Amino acid sequence: MQTQLFIGGQFVPAANGETLASLNPHDNSVIAEVAMAGPADIDRAVAAAKAAFPKWSKLAAMERGRLLLKLADAIEANADRLARLESIDTGHPIRDTRNLDVPRTAATFRYFGGMADKFEGSVIPVEAGFLNYLTREPVGVVGQVVPWNFPLMFTSWKMAPALAAGNCVILKPAELTPLSSLAIAELMAEVGFPAGVVNILPGLGSVAGQSIAEHPEIGKVAFTGSTAVGRRIVQASSGNLKKVQLELGGKGANLVFGDADLDAVVQGSAFGIFHNQGQACIAASRMIVHEAVADELLEKFVALARSIKIGDPLDPSTEMGPLTSSQHRDRVLSYVDIAREQGGRVLTGGKTPDAAALASGCYVEPTIVAAKPEDRVSQEEVFGPFMTVATFRTDEEALAIANGTEYGLGAGLWTRDLQRAHLVARELHAGMVWVNCYKRVSPASPFGGVGASGYGREMGFEAMREYTQPKSVWVNVDAQIPAYFPR
Ligand code: TAP
Secondary structure (H helix, E strand, O other): OOOOEEEOOEEEOOOOOOEEEEEEOOOOEEEEEEEOOOHHHHHHHHHHHHHHHHHHHHOOHHHHHHHHHHHHHHHHHOHHHHHHHHHHHHOOOHHHHHHHHHHHHHHHHHHHHHHOOOOOOEEEOOOOOEEEEEEEEEOOEEEEEOOOOOHHHHHHHHHHHHHHOOOEEEEEOOOOOOHHHHHHHHHHHHHOOOOOOEEEOOOOHHHHHHHHHHOOOOOEEEEEOOHHHHHHHHHHHHHHOOEEEEEOOOOOEEEEOOOOOHHHHHHHHHHHHHHHHHOOOOOOOEEEEEHHHHHHHHHHHHHHHHHOOEOOOOOOOOOEOOOOOHHHHHHHHHHHHHHHHOOOEEEEOOOOOOOHHHOOOOOOOOEEEEOOOOOHHHHOOOOOOEEEEEEEOOHHHHHHHHOOOOOOOEEEEEOOOHHHHHHHHHHOOOOEEEEOOOOOOOOOOOEOOOHHHEEOOEOHHHHHHHOEEEEEEEEEOOOOOOOOOOO
């Protein structure tokens, strides 16, 4: 297992020799001591990336794509190792890291590997006699700051489009979960990415992350994480006016209309809120249900929540693992008190599991709380297996509740009425809407939000636009330009 910084194609210790323990959230045992980058290391990585950029950006796009495709193959060849590493570092159940995280990571590198030589410029019809064409050029050295909830997958979401477009990358994984991105660095070196094209530097957000956001020679910073840190990144980036892309928090509305298929709602919503222990920006964290079906739905939903098998992430039968850190577990549990203080009713969960075998881990039971739309638990991102429920009478009321937070990332709705589905989808304040499903993602479909959920889009052609700058070139083919200063 690699535990050092990946700079200029080499694994190296941090300049100041600092390390930090990465813990297994199942029992808080130490997995590894990992090097922690400081500003001097970020400077070294930027120098390596700058040196690599001219050759990498001018390499035939098909060749850049070929390396990304090779990396996708290498990820699949190492699937089991990567899945285990991700499970012990994050707490994701192995059934998910095997079936979702690793395949999605490979799929993202493969999608953008295929995209590299298909992302085209354009010719713009301007006045006669001129040829005006638009090319899209890479930004240069880009910084990427990744959170701890999907460290492996987000490494691919961030790096794949940036590299396909010809940029060089400095990526900082979260201090809590650095291991899978270092394993990706190892595979990148193996499949032949040139030195310096990718640099992966674990480190503290307030030190290494801040240094990336401020760095005068980094042209763009892409960030996924909390809205509070997103704001800090915007401020830090102002020195050199770098491009900023922000994928921030969410408070996903999940609207259930009276005509919905309730069994489908239960399954889709349980995936929406309890997959990855609810640690997802697009979690279905607010159920907003028509009062006529609320009792029937909640009875089924609570029964399912109580039956979820919580346990060691490495056990293939585990359906929900621990949260990623004990600090985060405590933060999630603190929201149970906050809910009660404002009159919320805990319908199930709201505590750590009773099982003695889980006592030293970061576990929280699936939690469902009936709360008013204006309560803090209905407004703030809890980021755990914690769902609020509120009821509505009219479609207008449902929309007002759904759109009544500062966030606007993902939202879902369940109905058999086609016209209502399209109308509500149009009116939802969100970057992504799911109809009769929840939390679907694909490398081909743009991902991102509005409002306090940030700006810019990952995935698809939109991601390639984010990682490039347009250049308009005017050529006089046979235009007769009248003299402006006739003499
Ligand atoms: P954040 O503090 O936002 O951490 C996300 C990433 O930003 C980590 O890599 C972090 O580094 C880094 N970071 C922290 N301060 C930074 C700074 N000043 N400059 C640059 N980078 C910085 O999230 P958290 O504290 O881990 O979690 C708190 C809450 O954020 C969660 O409860 C949840 O609401 C939200 N969150 C949202 C998402 C998504 S997907 N939208 C993901 C994670 C968290 P270190 O962790 O290494 O310090």
